[in-house]
Amino acid sequence: GVMAVSAVHLESDAFLVCMNHALSTEKEEVMGLCIGEVEASRIVHIHSVIILRRSDKRKDRVEISPEQLSAASTEAERLADMTGRPMRVVGWYHSHPHITVWPSHVDVRTQAMYQMLDQCFVGLIFSCFIEDKNTKTGRVLYTCFQSVQAQKGSEYERVEIPVHVVPREAIGKVCLESAVELPRILCQEEQDTYRKIHSLAHLDPVTKIHNGSVFTKNLCSQMSAVSGPLLQWLEDRLEQNKQSIVELQQEKEKLLLELAAL
Amino acid sequence: MSVESSMLRRRTSSRRLQFPEDSAFEEFPTAGGIGIDRDVSIMAASISGYTFSSVCYHSANSNSDHEGFLLGDVRQEETVSISDTQISSAELVQVVEIHNHDPCAQLFSFYDYAGKVNEENLNSILKDRRKNVIGWYRFRRNTQQQMSFREQTIHNQLTQLLGVPDLVFLLFSFISTANSSTHALEYVLFRPNRSRYNQRITLTIPNLGNTSQQEYKVSSVPNTSLNYAKVIKEHGAEFFDKDGVMKDIRTIFQVYSALQDKVQAVCGEVEQSERVKEKIQEDVNKLKQQIALRKRKTAEEERKIREAQNADSHSSPEENTEPSESSLLSRITFHTPSAPERPSTSPNPPSYTDLLSQDDSLLSSSSPPTSAALLPRPQAVGSPGHPTPGPLGMGLGMGLGLGLGLSTSSNPVTTPSTPYLGNGDGSSSDSLDRQAAGQEDDDDDEDDDDDEDEDSSEYENLVSEATHLPMVSASVLAQGRPAALSPDGDARGSQTT
Numbered sequence: 055g056v057m058a059v060s061a062v063h064l065e066s067d068a069f070l071v072c073m074n075h076a077l078s079t080e081k082e083e084v085m086g087l088c089i090g091e092v093e094a095s096r097i098v099h100i101h102s103v104i105i106l107r108r109s110d111k112r113k114d115r116v117e118i119s120p121e122q123l124s125a126a127s128t129e130a131e132r133l134a135d136m137t138g139r140p141m142r143v144v145g146w147y148h149s150h151p152h153i154t155v156w157p158s159h160v161d162v163r164t165q166a167m168y169q170m171l172d173q174c175f176v177g178l179i180f181s182c183f184i185e186d187k188n189t190k191t192g193r194v195l196y197t198c199f200q201s202v203q204a205q206k207g208s209e210y211e212r213v214e215i216p217v218h219v220v221p222r223e224a225i226g227k228v229c230l231e232s233a234v235e236l237p238r239i240l241c242q243e244e245q246d247t248y249r250k251i252h253s254l255a256h257l258d259p260v261t262k263i264h265n266g267s268v269f270t271k272n273l274c275s276q277m278s279a280v281s282g283p284l285l286q287w288l289e290d291r292l293e294q295n296k297q298s299i300v301e302l303q304q305e306k307e308k309l310l311l312e313l314a315a316l
Numbered sequence: 317m318s319v320e321s322s323m324l325r326r327r328t329s330s331r332r333l334q335f336p337e338d339s340a341f342e343e344f345p346t347a348g349g350i351g352i353d354r355d356v357s358i359m360a361a362s363i364s365g366y367t368f369s370s371v372c373y374h375s376a377n378s379n380s381d382h383e384g385f386l387l388g389d390v391r392q393e394e395t396v397s398i399s400d401t402q403i404s405s406a407e408l409v410q411v412v413e414i415h416n417h418d419p420c421a422q423l424f425s426f427y428d429y430a431g432k433v434n435e436e437n438l439n440s441i442l443k444d445r446r447k448n449v450i451g452w453y454r455f456r457r458n459t460q461q462q463m464s465f466r467e468q469t470i471h472n473q474l475t476q477l478l479g480v481p482d483l484v485f486l487l488f489s490f491i492s493t494a495n496s497s498t499h500a501l502e503y504v505l506f507r508p509n510r511s512r513y514n515q516r517i518t519l520t521i522p523n524l525g526n527t528s529q530q531e532y533k534v535s536s537v538p539n540t541s542l543n544y545a546k547v548i549k550e551h552g553a554e555f556f557d558k559d560g561v562m563k564d565i566r567t568i569f570q571v572y573s574a575l576q577d578k579v580q581a582v583c584g585e586v587e588q589s590e591r592v593k594e595k596i597q598e599d600v601n602k603l604k605q606q607i608a609l610r611k612r613k614t615a616e617e618e619r620k621i622r623e624a625q626n627a628d629s630h631s632s633p634e635e636n637t638e639p640s641e642s643s644l645l646s647r648i649t650f651h652t653p654s655a656p657e658r659p660s661t662s663p664n665p666p667s668y669t670d671l672l673s674q675d676d677s678l679l680s681s682s683s684p685p686t687s688a689a690l691l692p693r694p695q696a697v698g699s700p701g702h703p704t705p706g707p708l709g710m711g712l713g714m715g716l717g718l719g720l721g722l723s724t725s726s727n728p729v730t731t732p733s734t735p736y737l738g739n740g741d742g743s744s745s746d747s748l749d750r751q752a753a754g755q756e757d758d759d760d761d762e763d764d765d766d767d768e769d770e771d772s773s774e775y776e777n778l779v780s781e782a783t784h785l786p787m788v789s790a791s792v793l794a795q796g797r798p799a800a801l802s803p804d805g806d807a808r809g810s811q812t813t
Contacts, residue, residue, distance in 0.1 A: 061496075066373055066376040066377050067373070069372070069373065069376060070369050070370070070372070070373040073365075073368070073369035073372055073373070074365060074366060074369045077365030077368060077369060077521055077523060078365060078523055078524055079523050079524040079525065080521075080523050080525060081524070081525055155498060182521075183521070183523075185518065189461065189504065189516065190504060190505070190516035190517065190518050190519075191461055191502050191503070191504045191516075192502070192503045192504070192518075192519055192521075193500055193501065193502050193503075194372070194500070194501045194503075195498060195499065195500045195501070196498070196499055197497055197498040197499075198497055198498075199497070214493075214495055214497035214498070215497055216495055216496040216497050217496065217497060217499070218496060219376040221376060221377040221378075221379075222377065223377055223593075223594070223597065224590040224591070224593055224594040224597075225586070225587075225590050226590075227587050227590075227591075230583050230586060230587050230590075231583070233583075234576075234579050234580060234583045237572075237575075237576055237579065238576060240524070241572055241576075247532065248532070248565070251532045251533075251534065252561075254534060254535075256535070256536065257533070257535070257536050258536040258539075258545065258548060258549075259548045259549055259552035259553070259555075259556075260536070260548050260552060261533050261535075261536040261537075262552075262555075262556075262562065263552060263555050263562065264533055265532050265533060266555070266562035266564050266565050267564065268531045268532050269562075269564075269565055269568070270564045270565065270568045272531075273568050273569070273571075273572050274568065275524060275525075276524065276572070277571070277572060277575055279522060279523055279524045279525070280524060281572070281575050281576065281579060282575075283364040283365065283366045283367075284366060284579060285575070285578060285579050285582060286364070286366070286415070286416070287364070287366035287367065287370060287416075288579065288582040288583055288586050289582060290416045291370075291586050292582065292585055292586050292589055294418075294419075295586065295589035295590060295592075295593050296589060298593050299589065299592055299593050299596060302593065302596040302597060302600055303596060305600055306596060306599055306600050306603065309600060309603035309604065309607060310603065312607055313603060313606055313607050313610065316607065316610045316611065316614065
């Protein structure tokens, strides 16, 4: 049959955020939602992504809660207001660290479920931390898919959807905001876990000290592995932009003179 | 020049991502993995995920190859290893840390076609960052994972000029499946100045790794000793504040909080700078357009005058009565950017960069897509941007789109009543082998011949494609290269489970 979606166009700054997120950890799958619009040509255009917390961290349980979908819809409305274009949640992405880029049976079924609500909903998967030991070649892969049922009652199957990263020279505001959410999300997760542990009344002081130290240690890891590099990248980007602005300004003045001379 | 471009064509002709993948691709070693070399000093290299993503981002924004410099640090570390079989030995490890990358705005910015490096240009690009350069990188599409001759030439000169004996070279290669649904970015870090055996270094991307929350203890080790309880309570109290909260928790949270505030602040500055940059770029583009328009007008006017003068000097009095405006009009051709000669048909294909510079001017003038913009570029496969004329797109007029739930902002996303829970078996959806594409050396030769035929068929597809997809934005078309139709047919067909 004919799929409702012909292709996916992913803006490069949204792609950047997905990559940042996927590369943030090799020990678990990360996930998020894609915000954008579906064009009349049946092309899904993704303008930005939202990083999500995973409530169930078990392997391959990549699910989105109703609250998260609702929050994402609000975010979509905000983006719609900002851009003046109709925006909504158009898909989801998640990472496969050390694993093949193809969606698992669970992924395909999850995707099929979302498609029941919105046949244009698409899935993206980023596979990373892959290496060929012989050639010392590393790889990052990404794929786009939807699900289809061959016959009623049969298993869902993956359908490949073409995906292209569309250039965007400047990073959008929404993408930047999404990028800096990651440390906050990580800290929140840690706090929630600690709070649950801390509320256990029967722990002796040494155990409490241990747990407090685990919290401290984990927060330190987050800061050195995520916040720190993020801040470094932001500073470098700022520097680069300042440089570009100076050069562009010079070019602009040169062109103004040239135009005046004609 | 033509030898060069045909070399380039051969090299860029054909790596395509195919599945099943090679079994050689396995799990990445845990962060900090060190390759064992035959050289005395072992080398380890790392790059932050943010820098890596940034290179991918800049590359995605480029139509062509993309290159830049790697800034960072190289230091020696001594690792002491103790094993059962030998007395503890100290190994000298050279650690390469890539902190940042400095992208080049365009190719050939510091070297020429022959690969000769211009030191002046190099300095003006690097400025005071020159002392931090530890390597350089290149992003290419559909090419083999090895250094080209020109790259080697450039590398040698950079080594000399920058005075970095162990200058590294990071090669990114981008390949895609024929239907563009799956893309791979491969990366290899070379140290070309070493002997042939240890040219490649594993590049690790440090990450959060394992901050396992399983390390929290949910119960205490049972202990009936009253002394134990008393001592730990008395002395352990030091760790807790009056609310029973561990002091360290508050302290570290403050560190995190301050850091996050700083991240937000700098993010705000970056956002502002992005908008300023965007605006000035827009102004520059408009000015270029205006200048081009003005030049065109003056050229046309000059031509008109010349035509009129010629007509006057050659015509007889009778002919002068009709102003020959129709002949003037027929001679005035619209000044469109001249289409680059299609590489497959011309005897001397235009150089790679000629095509590049033409496309750049197309982009900056943001004109509606002309036929030139739709022509396939030398690197045919793995394009960002252009939707494939594959089976998904075939035979579908605009009419079909109307009934299929077009999005409007009023279209609510209804939330599921229960979050979907899979059976968590985590099993892969492939009963078939799905491993990363291996080396496609065998394909190279046959694809060479196929290229020219593919180019012509793609051109036809693209031209007809434009009439079917008017909604595709101009910028996408202007930059898009068609995904090559696989000579074997649609890759999707071979993938069905």
